Amino acid sequence: MSVQAVVVTGLGPVTPIGVGARVFHEAQLGGRSGIRAITHFDARELPVRIAGEVDIPDSFAWASRDEAVTDRCTHLAAVATQLALTDSGLDLGVEDPTRVGVVIGTGIGGVTTWECAAHTAMERGCQALSARFIPMAMANNAASWITVRYGLNGPSLAVNSACASGAHAIAVGHLLIASGQADVVLAGGAEAPLTPIIVSGFAQMRALSRRNDEPERASRPFHRHRDGFVMAEGAAVLVLESAEHAAARGANVHATLAGAGSSSDAFHMVKPRPDGDGACRALAGAMRSAGLTPDAVSYVNAHGTGTSFNDAAEAKAVHAAFGEMAGRIPMSSTKSQTGHSLGASGAVEAVASVQAITSGMIPATANLDDPDPALGLDVVALEPRPAAVRSVLSSSFAFGGHNIVLAFTRA
Amino acid sequence: MTIEQSVTVGVLVKNVLVDTLGVDPERIDPDADLEHDLGLDSLDRVDLLVSLETYTGSGLSDEELASVKTVRDAIALVEQRMASR
Numbered sequence: 001m002s003v004q005a006v007v008v009t010g011l012g013p014v015t016p017i018g019v020g021a022r023v024f025h026e027a028q029l030g031g032r033s034g035i036r037a038i039t040h041f042d043a044r045e046l047p048v049r050i051a052g053e054v055d056i057p058d059s060f061a062w063a064s065r066d067e068a069v070t071d072r073c074t075h076l077a078a079v080a081t082q083l084a085l086t087d088s089g090l091d092l093g094v095e096d097p098t099r100v101g102v103v104i105g106t107g108i109g110g111v112t113t114w115e116c117a118a119h120t121a122m123e124r125g126c127q128a129l130s131a132r133f134i135p136m137a138m139a140n141n142a143a144s145w146i147t148v149r150y151g152l153n154g155p156s157l158a159v160n161s162a163c164a165s166g167a168h169a170i171a172v173g174h175l176l177i178a179s180g181q182a183d184v185v186l187a188g189g190a191e192a193p194l195t196p197i198i199v200s201g202f203a204q205m206r207a208l209s210r211r212n213d214e215p216e217r218a219s220r221p222f223h224r225h226r227d228g229f230v231m232a233e234g235a236a237v238l239v240l241e242s243a244e245h246a247a248a249r250g251a252n253v254h255a256t257l258a259g260a261g262s263s264s265d266a267f268h269m270v271k272p273r274p275d276g277d278g279a280c281r282a283l284a285g286a287m288r289s290a291g292l293t294p295d296a297v298s299y300v301n302a303h304g305t306g307t308s309f310n311d312a313a314e315a316k317a318v319h320a321a322f323g324e325m326a327g328r329i330p331m332s333s334t335k336s337q338t339g340h341s342l343g344a345s346g347a348v349e350a351v352a353s354v355q356a357i358t359s360g361m362i363p364a365t366a367n368l369d370d371p372d373p374a375l376g377l378d379v380v381a382l383e384p385r386p387a388a389v390r391s392v393l394s395s396s397f398a399f400g401g402h403n404i405v406l407a408f409t410r411a
Numbered sequence: 412m413t414i415e416q417s418v419t420v421g422v423l424v425k426n427v428l429v430d431t432l433g434v435d436p437e438r439i440d441p442d443a444d445l446e447h448d449l450g451l452d453s454l455d456r457v458d459l460l461v462s463l464e465t466y467t468g469s470g471l472s473d474e475e476l477a478s479v480k481t482v483r484d485a486i487a488l489v490e491q492r493m494a495s496r
Contacts, residue, residue: 065450068433128465130431131457 006177007411009251010088010239012080012188013351015338016052016232019060020083025355027337028363029384033216034338035230040194048203050215051194052232052339069132070145071110076235076344077142077190078149084186085150088239089251092150101154101182102146103172104237105165105189107343107398108198109139109158115195142190154182160343163303164398165189166236167346167406171260173240183245188237188347199231205270207307219340220367221304221333222311222379229305232339236347238354253411255354258292258391261285265401272309272397276317279303279395282403283321286393290407294325298387299362301353301394302379304333305340314397315375330387332380336366346396346404353392353408362387420489424482427462441483449482459485467492 013020016034017027027034034052043049060079062070070078085092092100113136120128135141140158147156155176159169166189173187193199202208209228211218219230246253262285265278272279283300287293303314319326334345334352341348356362361384368381391409421441428434434449445451451459456479460471467489479485 063435064429064433065435066433068431069455128461131454131461135454 003178004180005243006174006240006257007243007246007253008238008255008257008354008408009241009246009253010084010090011254011351011354012082012084012087012237013348014054014076014080014083014235015341015348016054016234017337019054019057019079021087021351021355024351025359028352029361031364031366031382032337033366034232035215035218037215038194041196043196043199046196046200046203048199048208048210049212050218050230051199052230052234052341053194054233069136071113071136071141072192073106073110073190074142074145076192076233077104077237078145080188080190080235080237081146081186084237084239090184090239095184097151098153099183100152101173101176101185102143102152102156103159103169103176103185103187104143104146105159105161105169105343105347106139106142107160107162107165107191108193110137110141111193111198112195113137115197146186161402161404162398162400163340163342164346164396164402164404165343166348167350167394167396167404168262168402170238170240170257170347170350170406171262171404174257174260177240177242183242185240186237187240188235189344190235191342191344192233193231193342194233202231209306217367219306219336221302221306221336221365222371222375222377223306223368224370224372226306226308226311228307229335230339232341234338234341234344234348236344236351238347238350255357255408256411257406258409259286259289259407260404261287261289262404265403267401270399272313272401274313274316276313276320278401278403279314279317279397280320282405283317283393283395286405286407290391290409292391292407294322297329297391297393298389299356299392300329300331301349301392302331302333303395303397304335304365306335310397311372311375314395315377318377327376327378330362330378330380330385332363332365334363336368346394349394349396350406353394353406356389356392357408357410360386360389362389420486420493423466424463424485424489427459431458431462439482441481441486443482444480445482463489
């Protein structure tokens with residue numbers, strides 16, 4: 001069996017700074033922040049009252065019937081899928097549906113549905129629960145919804161590795177195509193975690209920034225005075241195809257998905273290994289898989305959450321993986337603008353990584369007016385940097401110690 | 412069963428279809444088939460009946476649930492239960 005090369009032909013980001021590839025890219029380069037006071041629910045009594053919320057454009061609004069039977073997590077994934085398909089120019093009407101797969105990562109799935117069901121059960125008893133509660137809440141709902149909506153019969157599944165889910169989903173899509181199990185995979189992540197209980201849960205862990213009075217300045221990865229991440233919702237789907245399939249239909253190829261590296265910390269449920277060893281092995285694995293040496297990496301899209309622990313461990317990992325090159329490879333954190341959309345973030349950042357290649361612009365890390373000098377990294381701060389971007393590593397290091405790094409190269 | 416009660420039950424069923432199941436109110440008429448005209452499936456049928464149980468005050472069997480095909484059937488079932496209370 002020959003190993004198929006995998007390319008990216010469609011991008012569908014759904015983020016707090018913009019919906020759709022062009023809008024998202026312009027917002028990135030313009031330094032826009034998607035963080036604001038929470039409007040999804042009354043957060044006035046909570047210690048954390050800010051988040052990255054997505055404004056779904058009216059053209060993607062759903063009829064009341066669809067809203068009633070589908071969790072927001074799936075709605076975000078549905079918008080991302082539609083955008084990615086449009087961007088790819090793929091005509092599913094002429095594709096063999098058994099050769100098109102769907103892999104959608106999510107950290108929590110239909111959590112709004114869970115919370116509403118819990119309220120119903122407590123207030124009115126368990127027999128008042130909706131018969132649709134389980135299917136709406138299950139983490140594979142988005143993947144299933146996409147197969148039904150588009151009539152796709154290839155392999156489909158959900159992937160969960162917490163904040164690495166979206167990137168892992170793309171890596172699984174890569175495997176499905178490279179191994180010949182599919183010609184096309186719609187791969188990405190979706191998350192709609194902005195509920196009182198989930199926001200409060202993360203706040204209780206002391207993982208979140210409490211800069212409630214300056215939301216747009218709160219997400220500050222790699223900053224000397226970072227104080228935690230900012231939660232967000234979002235989704236992104238990429239159309240992945242075998243290079244052969246893309247060439248046969250004359251597709252516009254954005255980039256090659258050249259490989260991936262993954263590892264486990266085997267250390268702690270939420271704390272990264274302080275020496276960054278697990279993350280380092282994922283970075284090294286991605287380079288090996290893509291046939292890259294450290295000096296050939298143009299840009300690293302960091303996991304960069306803005307927690308004290310992550311950014312310090314990530315810096316250690318980058319130093320260990322890149323050696324003397326570490327301080328010279330441009331890095332930046334998309335989360336500085338979008339916030340952290342958990343299981344969607346790896347897919348959103350994959351979009352940003354591909355766009356760095358196609359545009360020749362490395363997006364900046366917002367709010368980074370005082371970089372943490374202890375990290376010793378070249379973090380692109382405040383203003384985007386023009387560069388001949390030939391290859392990008394996109395890192396996701398999750399709660400649970402799941403690490404994955406995707407490698408994209410110029411097509 | 413008075414005329415007022417019958418009208419009320421019709422409104423009640425319509426409200427459940429619109430508010431709980433998200434059905435477009437324009438599409439609801441007494442002869443609308445729940446599955447073919449309103450796009451409801453077996454899970455929606457359960458939710459419809461569970462919501463109506465709140466008003467009838469008694470449980471509805473799976474057989475009764477299966478017998479409801481149209482909006483009119485749902486109204487009739489609730490009326491019948493309310494009349495026998």
